[in-house]
Amino acid sequence: MSPPPSLETLPSELILHTLSFLPLDAIASFSQTSVFFSQLVYGNGNDGSLWRTLYLSSFDDPSISAWDLRPPPSKDGSARSKRLALEKEDRRYQWREGARQSVTALREWKAGRMDLVRAEADQVDLNYRALLNLLLTAPPAGTPSLNLPKLVSALPSSLPTLHMLPDQTQPVYHQLMAHLLPLPLPKSPRAYDNLLNEAREIVYSIAAARGSLETPEGKIDFKVVHALNVVQHWNMTRGMEGQVWDPEETCHAPWPWRAEHARPAPRREEIWTSEKSGDWDWAGIGGGEWVGCYSFVDFSDYITFNYPELTRQRGKPSLVGVEEAVGDLMHLKLVPTCARPSATSSTLPRIHFSGTSNSPVQSEVRGNVRLTNDNPPQVRVTYVISYGGSEKWKLEGMQMGGIGGKRGVVGIWSEAHPGPHSPSGPFYFWKKNVVSEEGQEE
Structure with a gap:
């Protein structure tokens, strides 16, 4: 008697192609149904094409980031040059980890779990860096973005105070919030006054005036x-x-x-x-x-x-x-x-x-x-x-x-x-x- 039909008997290429039409959270659920599917989705044998497709269906293409200051690439349109460019992108962008980290960070941020009270320092830092990466890989102004609406919609109703963030995360947090301002600003007058007073004491300090906005390494404070x-x-x-x-x-x-x-x-x-x-x-x-x-x-x-x-x-x-x-x-x-x-x-x-x-x-x-x-x-x-x-x-x-x-x-x-x-x-x-x-x- 032959075994009953199973998805696991289908060609892997067909399964991966089918998965490419599903949202990322559905892929995550599917991968948990068996060891075979977990290995198929997350294993090293995956050539990256699935995760490239999945990432680009949910997030902006980082290769056209508005923050990329490199001169325009040559217009060599041969099939070989395009294939080599894709292989280089796969190595540079790490589509699978980028997708997983971005989804996790957006979920945790919206839920208000991005501080040392609710998470380990390394995970908090990883999440904020994933959010900043979404900001910095958005396309130029005037081009519709997938990343920016996700960031704005995931903004929590309240933000952690600085003592609730790892020291190495604070510059990342400030860079992210400086760009996303004015959302979210405290709704209560007292909370807003506290935020404004704290900001004024930084801005009107002699240290800020003498520092010229930069660190000794020539980077923005x-x-x-x-x-x-x-x-x-x-x-x-x-x-x-x-x-x-x-x-x-x-x-x-x-x-x-x-x-x-x-x-x-x-x-x-x-x-x-x-x-x-x-x-x-x-x-x-x-x-x-x-x-x-x-x-x-x-x-x-x-x-x-x-x-x-x-x-x-x-x-x-x-x-x-x-x-x-x-x-x-x-x-x-x-x-x-x-x-x-x-x-x-x-x-x-x-x-x-x-x-x-x-x-x-x-x-x-x-x-x-x-x-x-x-x-x-x-x-x-x-x-x-x-x-x-x-x-x-x-x-x-x-x-x-x-x-x-x-x-x-x-x-x-x-x-x-x-x-x-x-x-x-x-x-x-x-x-x-x-x-x-x-x-x-x-």
Whole structure:
């Protein structure tokens, strides 16, 4: 008597092809039905084609990540070159582990189990890195993304405090949240005030002003950038609601902030191929007007917070209850001076610029844009503002979302040549031409 028919008797290629049409959670359930199917799905004998198909059916293709700064590949369209490219991708992206880690991280984050109280340190760290990878492998702005809606929909109703996260995870957490802000912000006024006060105390500290947003290794200090986004989101809310500025002046602002604003613009191949220097402006500094705002606290409050010994302040310095002011809108017109990028290098040359600002008075502006040592590199911008040829202010910022990110540049202003007790505070610039007259993104 022959044995009854069984799925295990079917050719493995047929089973894998059928599985490729199922969602990832169904695959996981199927693999648990027998040792044979578990080995078929997760075993080393799987050539990667199943997991490549499964990953790309649920998540964005990492090979077209907007954060990839490498020059465009050659257009060799032979069958052999395409096969070799796929094999290289299989080795680089590890589709199976990427899918499993991403699904796990999204599930645990949504359930609020991403802290040391509910999970081991290594697993917490692995999950946050998987979430950040989803952010950094999204396609360029304007291209529909599978990753970003998943990240936003999985945002938990409350977030862990920093002492509940492993030390090695905190920079990853800050980078993720800086880009996803303003979601989620605390709904209760007291919780929001606590978050805002904590962020202000980071932003208005002397350490932040002297650190210029970077670590000694030339990488972004995302704890400061996260705090800057919290503070300037609050200040933009006040300004956009007409409490500070004329609403007609702000119609071009990328508002309200969304995760969509924090990803790079599409790569322009002419950056590498054009003979015209005007096309080498990879950062998009020129070709439009920049609008911006700055914020500050009363100088006496600033001194009391940073130098309590000068004011005989007792107890831990705090900015709780301190009023923060928002300055007039600034309008900058900048002209870049660009070097030609190399078609064989993954780095882009520093761009220098000069121009003018007409608020609050006419002034001269100069500065530069460069990439950091982060992986992927971040866009750093330095502005120096002068009055009558005398340098007055220096602004150190980072462009959120990478090259061409629509949210704009957040950073810290200070005196160009600071003394021991010089003031500082946050600023935010956005490019006016990234939003149309109707308020729709271009």
